[in-house]
Amino acid sequence: MTNKIGYLGPRGTFTKVAVDAIFNGENKQSYTTIPECIDAVEQGEVKFSVVPLENAIEGSVNLTIDYLIQKKLLKIISEIVVPIRQHLMVHPLNQSNWKEINFVYSHSHAIAQCHHFLHSEMQEVRAEYMTSTGAAAKFVSDNPELKIGAIANQLAAEEYGLSIVQKDIHDFTNNHTRFVVLHKDNYELESKKMEIKGHKTTLIVSLGSDQAGALHQVLSVFAWRRLNLSKIESRPMKTGLGNYFFLIDVEEKMDDVHIPNAIAELESLGCKVNVLGSYPYYTYNGLSVNHN
Amino acid sequence: MTNKIGYLGPRGTFTKVAVDAIFNGENKQSYTTIPECIDAVEQGEVKFSVVPLENAIEGSVNLTIDYLIQKKLLKIISEIVVPIRQHLMVHPLNQSNWKEINFVYSHSHAIAQCHHFLHSEMQEVRAEYMTSTGAAAKFVSDNPELKIGAIANQLAAEEYGLSIVQKDIHDFTNNHTRFVVLHKDNYELESKKMEIKGHKTTLIVSLGSDQAGALHQVLSVFAWRRLNLSKIESRPMKTGLGNYFFLIDVEEKMDDVHIPNAIAELESLGCKVNVLGSYPYYTYNGLSVNHN
Numbered sequence: 238m239t240n241k242i243g244y245l246g247p248r249g250t251f252t253k254v255a256v257d258a259i260f261n262g263e264n265k266q267s268y269t270t271i272p273e274c275i276d277a278v279e280q281g282e283v284k285f286s287v288v289p290l291e292n293a294i295e296g297s298v299n300l301t302i303d304y305l306i307q308k309k310l311l312k313i314i315s316e317i318v319v320p321i322r323q324h325l326m327v328h329p330l331n332q333s334n335w336k337e338i339n340f341v342y343s344h345s346h347a348i349a350q351c352h353h354f355l356h357s358e359m360q361e362v363r364a365e366y367m368t369s370t371g372a373a374a375k376f377v378s379d380n381p382e383l384k385i386g387a388i389a390n391q392l393a394a395e396e397y398g399l400s401i402v403q404k405d406i407h408d409f410t411n412n413h414t415r416f417v418v419l420h421k422d423n424y425e426l427e428s429k430k431m432e433i434k435g436h437k438t439t440l441i442v443s444l445g446s447d448q449a450g451a452l453h454q455v456l457s458v459f460a461w462r463r464l465n466l467s468k469i470e471s472r473p474m475k476t477g478l479g480n481y482f483f484l485i486d487v488e489e490k491m492d493d494v495h496i497p498n499a500i501a502e503l504e505s506l507g508c509k510v511n512v513l514g515s516y517p518y519y520t521y522n523g524l525s526v527n528h529n
Numbered sequence: 530m531t532n533k534i535g536y537l538g539p540r541g542t543f544t545k546v547a548v549d550a551i552f553n554g555e556n557k558q559s560y561t562t563i564p565e566c567i568d569a570v571e572q573g574e575v576k577f578s579v580v581p582l583e584n585a586i587e588g589s590v591n592l593t594i595d596y597l598i599q600k601k602l603l604k605i606i607s608e609i610v611v612p613i614r615q616h617l618m619v620h621p622l623n624q625s626n627w628k629e630i631n632f633v634y635s636h637s638h639a640i641a642q643c644h645h646f647l648h649s650e651m652q653e654v655r656a657e658y659m660t661s662t663g664a665a666a667k668f669v670s671d672n673p674e675l676k677i678g679a680i681a682n683q684l685a686a687e688e689y690g691l692s693i694v695q696k697d698i699h700d701f702t703n704n705h706t707r708f709v710v711l712h713k714d715n716y717e718l719e720s721k722k723m724e725i726k727g728h729k730t731t732l733i734v735s736l737g738s739d740q741a742g743a744l745h746q747v748l749s750v751f752a753w754r755r756l757n758l759s760k761i762e763s764r765p766m767k768t769g770l771g772n773y774f775f776l777i778d779v780e781e782k783m784d785d786v787h788i789p790n791a792i793a794e795l796e797s798l799g800c801k802v803n804v805l806g807s808y809p810y811y812t813y814n815g816l817s818v819n820h821n
Contacts, residue, residue, distance in 0.1 A: 269640075272700075273644070276648075300642070303701060304613055345562065345660060346592070348561075348591070349563055352562060352565070366561075366661075368637060368659065368660060369637075408564075445620055451744070453748040453749060453752035459742075459745070466763075468773070469744065469761060471762060472763045481759075481760075529628050
């Protein structure tokens with residue numbers, strides 16, 4: 238059986254930062270879309286895949302959730318939270334005169350995330366879109382003769398040999414992206430590199446009826462058991478507008494009593510419940526790791 | 530005072546479809562990022578701006594919400610829901626031999642949304658990323674001598690004179706994007722072109738405490754008044770992980786009694802409440818509109 242790790246590429250992206258933070262030295266295989274990452278696990282091409290779940294630059298959250306729900310065969314076995322830090326970088330030959338750059342390249346979301354910086358500090362510089370922050374860094378690396386810069390993360394600077402000239406130019410501090418590790422079954426993945434911060438159980442709950450207060454009834458099931466919810470989100474079902482399901486993160490490891498009883502109670506209320514996984518979560522502290 | 534309408538460009542995007550569906554003939558100005566659209570309203574460059582709020586291809590939802598909350602000065606005055614329909618299109622000169630194309634260009638999210646189609650029907654064709662679906666359509670239009678196609682919407686086909694050779698190649702039907710119209714104040718915007726489907730009031734609620742059951746308590750305020758919620762989403766506050774606020778859509782127009790009383794009750798529980806807007810919503814039926 239393969240031991241390969243799939244991830245949403247290309248090199249120099251935030252997903253790669255997440256993969257390198259949790260896995261060490263394994264054979265890593267990049268894919269170009271989230272569905273390809275998910276299919277690769279299902280078809281046994283890779284053992285695990287790492288994809289963004291929330292607030293990513295490269296990927297769409299909705300896509301990950303939609304595919305996981307449609308497939309229903311994969312489990313979330315781990316979560317890693319990575320801080321989103323954007324830096325301005327140039328070719329080393331342009332390091333001393335970086336203030337003369339005319340163009341800055343990046344993914345459109347990264348440019349939007351650095352709106353205040355670009356607007357106040359670099360009014361004369363034109364922002365141009367690339368397909369990813371990694372592609373922007375590669376373009377700057379390939380064209381030392383041009384007076385250009387890229388907005389990307391530290392890994393991209395390392396991968397493409399660029400010099401960071403302004404650190405942390407993103408507008409919002411405390412901006413994070415959640416990545417998840419997917420596998421065919423439940424699996425105890427212990428990262429040797431990071432400490433477990435806690436456990437979560439992710440449930441997909443679809444309501445039996447659409448009446449006012451149905452969600453309130455669902456939450457009662459958790460509230461009276463003192464099960465804390467760290468996230469709740471209503472999302473439209475693909476059966477048409479107005480039909481919603483709920484994505485609920487319970488701040489507990491799956492146990493023998495409380496969560497199974499809560500699920501049984503939800504089902505008796507007419508809800509459908511699907512457990513997407515019960516897993517540890519990690520926070521990447523931003524220290525350097527081996528990117529191989 | 531200006532009567533211009535700002536929107537997230539470029540031409541041929543889903544945001545442009547939304548703008549054209551709600552406004553007719555006014556002077557429209559495209560911007561390249563969501564923060565630019567929001568700033569333009571605030572600084573009086575445009576009277577209204579149209580930006581994606583949920584599930585868009587071109588923009589990040591999180592950005593829109595983050596900027597609206599940070600600014601606090603703008604109101605949502607209207608919502609329009611647009612079905613996401615992706616088509617395969619080629620240059621008219623290649624219409625008869627479109628099955629011979631070697632490359633298909635589009636935004637990465639659009640390519641991911643058409644994963645099943647590309648995987649099953651076009652295995653030999655390589656997908657290449659562009660910065661937007663509109664940019665992909667323009668590239669195909671500019672290069673009739675290449676055996677290439679684009680994945681984009683009908684408007685892009687019209688704008689760039691391309692022939693649609695496969696309709697509706699997206700994996701999920703019933704996929705929609707919500708766009709909102711922003712203005713400096715509350716404003717009764719009546720679209721002459723579409724029928725109002727209903728009204729919503731969008732609230733941002735931050736909890737006074739993080740204890741188990743706090744959200745349940747918040748929802749009780751709505752449940753006993755029989756105020757139906759069409760959406761609820763917890764989102765991290767920018768003060769660090771673990772602090773959440775809630776984005777709540779109440780399926781009612783702001784009234785003199787029920788919603789103000791619910792807000793007063795939430796405040797007495799220690800919550801902060803901010804009304805992002807009370808507004809009509811429209812659904813674009815997909816019929817052709819004048820794109821000017």
